[in-house]
C-alpha cells in the first residue's frame with residue numbers, strides 16, 4: 001500500500017487543480033485577446049501592454065505547469081516512459097521560466113494589489129520557482145538522481161503553490177466568512193497568506209527529504 005501512496009497523492013493533487021487550471025488558462029487567453037483587458041479582470045489595465053501580456057502569458061504557462069508538474073512526477077509514468085519524462089521535463093522547465101518571468105515583469109512594472117509586502121513575497125516565489133526548475137534539470141543532466149529528486153519535490157510544491165493559495169482562501173472564507181481579509185489584500189490573513197502558500201510546504205518537504213536521506217544513510221551503514 002505504501003508503495004502506491006505517492007501515485008495516489010499526486011493523482012488526487014492533479015485532479016484537484018483542474019478547476020484552477022481552467023480558470024487561469026481562460027483568464028490568460030481572454031486577457032491576451034481582449035481589446036479592453038481591464039474589463040476581463042482587475043489585474044489587467046487598459047494601458048500597460050507589457051505588464052498585461054506578461055501576466056496573461058504567465059497565467060497560460062502557469063495553468064499547464066500546475067497540472068503538468070504533479071503528472072510528470074507520477075512514478076509509473078517516469079519508469080515506463082523515461083523518454084517522455086525527459087522531453088516533458090524540458091517543457092516544464094520552459095513553462096516555469098515563462099510563468100516566473102511573466103509574474104516578475106508584472107511586479108516590476110505594476111506592483112501588486114497588496115502593496116510592497118505582497119510584491120516582495122510573490123517575487124521570492126517567482127525566483128524560487130525558476131531556481132527549483134533550473135536545479136531539477138541541471139541535476140538530471142549531471143545524472144545526480146538524489147539531488148534531481150530532491151529539487152523535483154521542491155519544484156512540484158512550488159508549481160502547485162498558486163493553486164494552494166486559492167485553496168487556503170476558499171477554505172478560510174467558507175470557515176470564517178473572511179476574517180482578517182479584505183478587498184485590498186491588506187488584512188492579517190492576506191499578509192500571512194503571501195508566505196503561507198509556499199514556505200511551510202517547502203519546509204515540510206525538506207523535513208521529509210532529510211528523514212529519507214537519514215534512513216538511506218542508516219541502511220548503508
Ligand code: HEM
Nearest residue numbers: 024059062063099100103104112113122125126129159162
Ligand atoms: C504556478 C502557476 C501560476 C498560476 C497558474 C498563476 C495564475 C495566476 C492568476 C489566475 C492570477 C490572476 C488573479 C486571480 O484571478 O486569481 C495571477 C496573478 C498574479 N500572479 Fe500568478 N500564477 C502562477 C505563478 C505565479 C508566480 C511564480 C508568480 C511570481 C512571479 C506570480 C505572480 C503573480 C502576480 C504578481 C499576480 C497579480 C497579483 C495582483 O496584483 O493581484 N504567479 N496568477
